[in-house]
Amino acid sequence: MILLLMGHRGAGKSHVLKELQALGFPAAFFDLDQEIEKRKGSIAEIFENLGESQFRQIEQEILNDVVGNLKNENAVIALGAGFEGVTPKDAVKIWIRRESDVSGRIFLNRPSLEKDLSPLNEWEKRFHSREEKFKAEHDDVLTLPEGRWLVRKVLLEFFKTWMP
Structure with missing residues (x-):
C-alpha cells in the first residue's frame, strides 16, 4: 500500500514521516522535496x-521513479504542498491538516516561490486553490x-x- 501525505506548507507532513519511522511503522519513507x-x-x-x-515536471518524474522502484512494499510519501501531478491510482491520499492552516503559517526558512511577494502574501495567494485541491x-x-x-499519540491511533 502507498500512503501519500498532502497538505499545506508546515502542516507536518515531514514530521509525520519521521514519527512513523521512529515508531517502527512497516513501510519505506520518502519526502518528495528531499528526494528532489x-x-x-x-x-x-x-x-x-x-x-x-x-x-x-521534475517533481512528477521523481515521484514516478520513487513509486516505480518500490518492490511490493508499503510506502509513505510526503508530497510537496503544491504538488499538481498524477498520483498512483491505488495510493491512499491522507490530508495532513492543522487548525492553524486557516490563519496561515509563515516560514522564513522555506524557499520563496515568488520573490516579489512577502511570505504572508505568498501563503494567501496559494492557500485557497490548494485547500480546494486537498478537499x-x-x-x-x-x-x-x-x-x-x-502528535505521536494521534499518529498511533490514526x-x-x-497499515496494522
Whole structure:
C-alpha cells in the first residue's frame, strides 16, 4: 500500500514521516522535496532558474521513479504542498491538516516561490486553490494537534487503521 501525505506548507507532513519511522511503522519513507533536492539541487534554485512549470515536471518524474522502484512494499510519501501531478491510482491520499492552516503559517526558512511577494502574501495567494485541491482529492484527513507531544499519540491511533 502507498500512503501519500498532502497538505499545506508546515502542516507536518515531514514530521509525520519521521514519527512513523521512529515508531517502527512497516513501510519505506520518502519526502518528495528531499528526494528532489538530493537528485536535482535546491528547490529555490530550481524555481528561480527553471520556473515553477519545470519544477512540477521534475517533481512528477521523481515521484514516478520513487513509486516505480518500490518492490511490493508499503510506502509513505510526503508530497510537496503544491504538488499538481498524477498520483498512483491505488495510493491512499491522507490530508495532513492543522487548525492553524486557516490563519496561515509563515516560514522564513522555506524557499520563496515568488520573490516579489512577502511570505504572508505568498501563503494567501496559494492557500485557497490548494485547500480546494486537498478537499477534492483526499481519501482521509488527519488533523494534527498543535502541541508536538500529542502528535505521536494521534499518529498511533490514526495510522493503525491503514497499515496494522
